[in-house]
Amino acid sequence: MAFHHAQHSSLLNQNLAEHNGDINVSFEFFPPASSEMEQMLWKSILRLSPLDPKFVSVTYGALSGVRDRTHNVIERIQNETSLVAAPHLTLIDADDCELKELAKQYWNSGIDHIVALRGDIPEGYDNPQRYASDLVALLRSVADFDISVAAYPEVHPDALNAQSDLVNLKRKVEAGASRAITQFFFDIETYLRFRDRCAAAGIEVEIVPGILPVTNFQQLKKFAGITNVSIPDWLHHQFSDLDNDPETRQLVGANIAIDMVKVLAREGVKDFHFYTLNRPELTYAICHTLGIRPQKVA
Structure with missing residues (x-):
């Protein structure tokens, strides 16, 4: 059993070595609500920017x-x-x-990549009459934006079913989206099945896996409840009895995320989007494992 595990790990690491220089990463940050959080944000940006991400996104309320x-x-x-x-x-x-x-202002200031989303429905609002596909079409009518949209391997909470959710994603792509970035997930088979279903439906853009390095399991459970993401039993087990042990949580979270990206890379994934939560440490470690090194300035 130990030999089999070592052989499996060796194959994963060999696969990563073969992909060095052929993997793209992007990072998501959220805007700060205080001066302390602003310092944390810019520390994160400065830490991760030498890794030459394809882009960095900033969330919107x-x-x-x-x-x-x-x-x-x-x-x-x-x-x-x-x-x-x-x-x-x-x-x-x-x-x-x-x-x-707003799109014109962005374009005229040199910002040509937008993450187009419908947005959460505020409490008390009626059901929406416009969707992310409408926003993609609107952006395309303004300028030739590079547009990312959201995808949901475990189905959007508001979707009628998995098929209607897939149809909605296809509408976004047909309207002009350049790629789809998934909600975070932990069951790799769920992502791979979703990618296969997208291909079968004629969705030809890259389905970029969204990776959430976990440092706070209690916070994760809240996120997962809102976003319809399942937390496997093994993940509960990994973080059990660690509520008051942040150092071990960091190590466990890093190990889980690194294993995920290793397997996904073996399955041909070349683009990864990291939900950093404005904390760069685990994301940096994962990128290092992927073979992504700081770019030296000539």
Whole structure:
């Protein structure tokens, strides 16, 4: 049994070595709500930027204050770094004229990559009449944006069923999306089956796995409950009795995420999107394992 495990690990590591230089990563951050959180954000950006990500995205809230913070972070990334900044944009709280104007502002300032989302429905709002596919089409009508959209291997919480959710993803791609980034997941077979279903449905864009390195299991359970993500029994077991042991949680979280990216790389995945939660340590370690090293400045 030990020999079999060692042989399996050797094959995984060999596969990663073969992919060195052929893997793309991107990182997601969220806008800070305080000066302390702002320092944490920029520490994370500075730590991860030498890894030369394909892009970095910044999440977006429905409230005007959160929107302004997103725009400020995007502008600072654009002005002070060499990173490709990709703001999240939602249509749930803005009309088409507002969205077109904002899209024009982004394009004219050199920001040509947008993560297009419907957005969460605020409490008390009626069911939406517009969807992310409408936002993708609107953006395409303004300029030739590089557009990322969301995908849900375990089905969007608001979807009628898995098939209707897949049809919705296909609409987004047909409207002009360049790639789909998945909700985080932990069951790799779920992602692989979803990727196969996308291919069978004629969805030809890259289905980029969203990876969430876990440091706080209690927080993860809250996220998973909101997003319809299942937490396997083995994950519960891995984090059991660690609520007051943050150091061990870090090691366990890193090991789980590294194993995931190893297996996914073996399955031909070449793009990974990391939900950093503005904490760079585990993401940096995973990228190091993938063979991604800081780019030296000539």
